[in-house]
Amino acid sequence: MPLECPRCQSNRIGSNNYGKKTAGVVGAGAGAVSGVSAASTGAMYGGAIGLVGGPVGVTVGRVTGAIIGGLVGGTTGASAGVALGSVLDEQVLDNYRCLDCRYCFRNAPSEESEASGDPG
Numbered sequence: 001m002p003l004e005c006p007r008c009q010s011n012r013i014g015s016n017n018y019g020k021k022t023a024g025v026v027g028a029g030a031g032a033v034s035g036v037s038a039a040s041t042g043a044m045y046g047g048a049i050g051l052v053g054g055p056v057g058v059t060v061g062r063v064t065g066a067i068i069g070g071l072v073g074g075t076t077g078a079s080a081g082v083a084l085g086s087v088l089d090e091q092v093l094d095n096y097r098c099l100d101c102r103y104c105f106r107n108a109p110s111e112e113s114e115a116s117g118d119p120g
């Protein structure tokens with residue numbers, strides 16, 4: 001069912017996705033912060049694994065572990081942020097905008113359901 005502007009009934013509707021964009025960035029930032037602790041853990045394990053390869057192996061192992069830890073933290077945070085943002089977009093924010101009259105509205109679930117069959 002195509003969206004329709006509640007004001008002018010145009011079907012040229014755009015979506016803002018403000019929540020998804022904002023929460024995605026915030027989530028990536030938060031994830032990167034938590035990724036720092038994951039990175040130090042990764043560096044520790046990487047260093048331990050690298051012991052097999054001698055001093056160079058320890059350095060390479062630490063760097064690799066830190067990078068992996070940071071990436072995992074950032075990615076997890078960003079996807080959590082995007083998931084939260086899409087909920088915000090759909091439930092809270094006026095996510096849709098009419099491209100003709102610039103009216104912003106939510107895609108609210110239809111409140112009026114046709115009640116057919118009158119008892120009695």
Ligand SMILES: [Zn+2]
Pocket residue numbers: 005006007008009010098099100101102103
């Ligand atoms: Zn409109």
